[in-house]
Amino acid sequence: xxxxxxxxxxxxxxxxxxxxxxxxxxxxxxxxxxxxxxxxxxxxxxxxxxxxxxxxxxxxxxxxxxxxxxxxxxxxxxxxxxxxxxxxxxxxxxxxxxxxxxxxxxxxxxxxxxxxxxxxxxxxxxxxxxxxxxxxxxxxxxxxxxxxxxxxxxxxxxxxxxxxxxxxxxxxxxxxxxxxxxxxxxxxxxxxxxxxxxxxxxxxxxxxxxxxxxxxxxxxxxxxxxxxxxxxxxxxxxxxxxxxxxxxxxxxxxxxxxxxxxxxxxxxxxxxxxxxxxxxxxxxxxxxxxxxxxxxxxxxxxxxxxxxxxxxxxxxxxxxxxxxxx
Amino acid sequence: xxxxxxxxxxxxxxxxxxxxxxxxxxxxxxxxxxxxxxxxxxxxxxxxxxxxxxxxxxxxxxxxxxxxxxxxxxxxxxxxxxxxxxxxxxxxxxxxxxxxxxxxxxxxxxxxxxxxxxxxxxxxxxxxxxxxxxxxxxxxxxxxxxxxxxxxxxxxxxxxxxxxxxxxxxxxxxxxxxxxxxxxxx
Numbered sequence: 001x002x003x004x005x006x007x008x009x010x011x012x013x014x015x016x017x018x019x020x021x022x023x024x025x026x027x028x029x030x031x032x033x034x035x036x037x038x039x040x041x042x043x044x045x046x047x048x049x050x051x052x053x054x055x056x057x058x059x060x061x062x063x064x065x066x067x068x069x070x071x072x073x074x075x076x077x078x079x080x081x082x083x084x085x086x087x088x089x090x091x092x093x094x095x096x097x098x099x100x101x102x103x104x105x106x107x108x109x110x111x112x113x114x115x116x117x118x119x120x121x122x123x124x125x126x127x128x129x130x131x132x133x134x135x136x137x138x139x140x141x142x143x144x145x146x147x148x149x150x151x152x153x154x155x156x157x158x159x160x161x162x163x164x165x166x167x168x169x170x171x172x173x174x175x176x177x178x179x180x181x182x183x184x185x186x187x188x189x190x191x192x193x194x195x196x197x198x199x200x201x202x203x204x205x206x207x208x209x210x211x212x213x214x215x216x217x218x219x220x221x222x223x224x225x226x227x228x229x230x231x232x233x234x235x236x237x238x239x240x241x242x243x244x245x246x247x248x249x250x251x252x253x254x255x256x257x258x259x260x261x262x263x264x265x266x267x268x269x270x271x272x273x274x275x276x277x278x279x280x281x282x283x284x285x286x287x288x289x290x291x292x293x294x295x296x297x298x299x300x301x302x303x304x305x306x307x308x309x310x311x312x313x314x315x316x317x318x319x320x321x322x323x324x325x326x
Numbered sequence: 327x328x329x330x331x332x333x334x335x336x337x338x339x340x341x342x343x344x345x346x347x348x349x350x351x352x353x354x355x356x357x358x359x360x361x362x363x364x365x366x367x368x369x370x371x372x373x374x375x376x377x378x379x380x381x382x383x384x385x386x387x388x389x390x391x392x393x394x395x396x397x398x399x400x401x402x403x404x405x406x407x408x409x410x411x412x413x414x415x416x417x418x419x420x421x422x423x424x425x426x427x428x429x430x431x432x433x434x435x436x437x438x439x440x441x442x443x444x445x446x447x448x449x450x451x452x453x454x455x456x457x458x459x460x461x462x463x464x465x466x467x468x469x470x471x472x473x474x475x476x477x478x479x480x481x482x483x484x485x486x487x488x489x490x491x492x493x494x495x496x497x498x499x500x501x502x503x504x505x506x507x508x509x510x511x512x
Contacts, residue, residue: 061413063456064420072411072442072451109410111443111468158352163497165351170410170480177352209357213497214479220357262500269500271417310413 039085039097040127040150040186042290045324050085050099052295052320059301059315062308064271074110079103081120083320093129098122103160103174114171120160121175125184127152136190147189156180156203168215178225179206195236195249203228207263226260226273234280245288253280255299274311276301282318294321371476371495377486378475382438382465385449390465395434396488402432403511406484407462407498408473410441411451418481418498419457426501427461430508435462440473442466487511 039050058077060070071077080103087097101120107113128151135144160175161167180203188197207224211217234253241248255278262272282297299316301307366374381391396404407422409415419437427435437460442448448466452458467473476484476495485494485507494507 061416063413063416067456069416069456070454073447073454074443075441109441109443110447112441112470160352162352164355168479175352177355208352208355210355211357211360212351214482216477216496217359217361218496219361220359222357264500264502267500267502271421272500274413310417312413 039087039099039125039322041087041089041095041097042324043129043132045326046089047325048085048087048097048322049325050083050087050320050322052083052085052318054079054081054083055317056081056314057317059303059313061312062276062305062310064310066306066309068303068305068313072109074108076108078106080106085322095127095129097125097127099125100159101174105171105174107171114169116172116174118161118172118174122157122159124155124157125152127184133188133190137192139191145189147187150186150188152184152186154180154182154184154201154203156182163214164210164212166212166215170214176225178208180204180225180228181206182228193238193240195238197232197234197236199230199232201228201230203230222263222265224263226262228257228259230255230257232256245290247286247290249282249284249286251280251282251284251297253282254278255280271310274309276308276311278302278307291324291326292321293324295319371478371484371492373492373495375492376490377484377492379490380472380475382467382472383445385439385445385452385464385466387445390436390463392486393490396486396490400432401434401488402430403485403487403493403508404434404436405504405508406436406438406465406472406476406478406482406486408438408440408476408478408480408482410480411439411455412480414481416455418483418501419455419460419462421501422498422504423457423461426505426508429505433508433511436465437462438465438467438472438478440467440470440478443468485511 041048056079058071060068063069082102083099085097085099087095089095100122103120104117106115130151131146131149133148134146139145156179158175158177158179161172162175162177163173164177182201182203184201186197186199188195204227205225207222209220210223211220232253232255234251236249236251239248258275260273261268261270278299278301280297280299282295284293284295286293297318301313303313364370364372364375367376369376369378371378377392379393381389384390392404395401407418409419422435439448439451442451445466448464452464481497483494483496483498483504484492486492493511494504498504
């Protein structure tokens with residue numbers, strides 16, 4: 001009970017920090033997953049608040065050879081996340097944002113049940129709108145084909161509960177325990193009612209000392225996680241509802257994620273990297289003034305051999321709402 | 327003035343936050359050796375202590391007692407690896423089976439399943455994970471008693487010599503530490 005209250009206070013403090021400081025982003029979570037949702041301000045908006053709820057259901061994993069392996073019989077593994085995000089424009093072409101997840105782990109096996117919770121890893125972002133989409137309505141010449149280009153950097157901060165904290169079990173984990181610095185680029189082009197985007201990200205973790213594993217002090221060593229590469233392509237269609245300007249946007253996407261091998265004291269562990277490919281679909285509704293928007297999304301990992309390596313197979317369902325300040 | 331005030335408030339919040347849930351351990355990691363001094367030679371799960379004895383059933387229905395295993399003539403010791411049949415566990419077990427077990431024929435290797443509530447479920451998990459003909463024996467810790475005895479969790483690897491002394495109790499990582507410890511067994 002006491003732990004729960006402390007956790008809630010911590011979450012509240014984090015939310016406060018999120019609202020007062022600049023920054024936004026891509027939430028990280030326990031086992032390399034995370035929402036993967038970018039919080040980015042549309043043009044002409046000065047700020048945005050975003051709250052989303054993720055439900056992640058585990059459906060086995062891909063082993064090292066990419067072969068689908070079921071979870072143990074009688075198991076039901078879930079993770080719930082509430083992501084609080086705030087974005088703020090700091091200059092005409094610059095924006096920052098922060099996303100803080102709060103994580104609930106709910107794991108049931110035939111012989112064990114565990115429910116734990118805690119703050120996840122926080123992400124801070126800064127974005128620069130390098131190139132504007134010159135024409136979102138009609139292509140008249142080659143220049144109208146120029147897409148918008150946004151580049152940015154993210155810092156994943158290890159604010160979650162990691163294996164190196166004072167925990168007793170792997171079930172307690174809500175974060176990875178490492179700082180990571182990402183370089184991001186988002187290219188998108190709209191020709192109403194269609195829109196397409198490509199996002200690329202490359203991240204490097206910062207090596208750290210480890211002197212404790214799951215609450216037990218061990219002989220200190222240096223550990224670093226492998227470089228992370230992610231890419232996503234999407235295609236959207238906007239449907240205007242009636243004549244008032246309300247709009248419904250449907251999006252289909254494909255994402256690729258890869259993390260290279262971990263190193264221990266500089267030596268590579270050849271079996272520790274992972275890969276995941278997934279499809280996504282989302283539906284977003286924005287009101288006439290576009291200040292409010294809501295969305296539902298589904299990220300689906302194909303439960304077939306070869307669509308991932310050494311990584312859990314999950315479906316992620318998200319419900320989110322955001323409000324923009326002009 | 328307002329921005330200075332806001333910045334100070336943010337800094338204050340961040341300072342308060344760093345006190346939450348031992349968060350500073352990850353925000354400001356340290357490499358200092360904080361292993362507590364333990365009393366060697368007494369029963370306990372830590373290195374240099376005498377590993378607590380136990381009896382578990384394996385997935386073939388046999389009863390396995392640790393003290394009987396390690397004191398068998400010709401046996402140099404035993405390795406316990408704690409699994410919950412997760413991707414990381416699978417990687418560790420596969421590595422151990424391919425690279426470690428063949429090099430130490432006089433050591434007995436056990437994988438302790440602490441999440442399956444019955445021998446039948448553990449046997450099923452072993453089969454669907456592709457370890458039907460494994461070089462290790464899967465023990466079923468239905469009430470997590472051995473997990474608790476050794477203060478273990480997913481990936482914890484224990485090495486016990488023929489005298490019952492614990493030589494390693496930590497995460498498997500890349501298996502190098504395990505091999506070094508096994509190479510140094512008396």
